[in-house]
Amino acid sequence: MDEFLKIVGMNHIINSGEFESYRPEMIKFMEKLKEFVSDKVYDELESLLNDALSETNDYAFVEGMKVAIAITEKKYNPVL
Numbered sequence: 001m002d003e004f005l006k007i008v009g010m011n012h013i014i015n016s017g018e019f020e021s022y023r024p025e026m027i028k029f030m031e032k033l034k035e036f037v038s039d040k041v042y043d044e045l046e047s048l049l050n051d052a053l054s055e056t057n058d059y060a061f062v063e064g065m066k067v068a069i070a071i072t073e074k075k076y077n078p079v080l
Contacts, residue, residue: 002062009061026053 026049034042070076 005062005065006058009065023053
């Protein structure tokens with residue numbers, strides 16, 4: 001189920017055509033980083049940060065959709 005929700009969430013973001021608008025802080029950070037490191041180091045860090053961002057988004061999509069599903073099924077129990 002998690003994999004299905006991850007695919008649905010990412011598909012929605014990609015198909016909306018607004019993927020870049022979801023990561024303005026990353027874009028600013030990478031532009032600034034480019035001033036301080038070599039191209040090789042920049043490319044490695046960009047790859048690592050993109051992977052981390054993707055994993056974080058996947059987790060947020062899946063957990064958010066699980067909460068939405070639980071709410072619609074009246075099975076949601078908030079934890080404070």
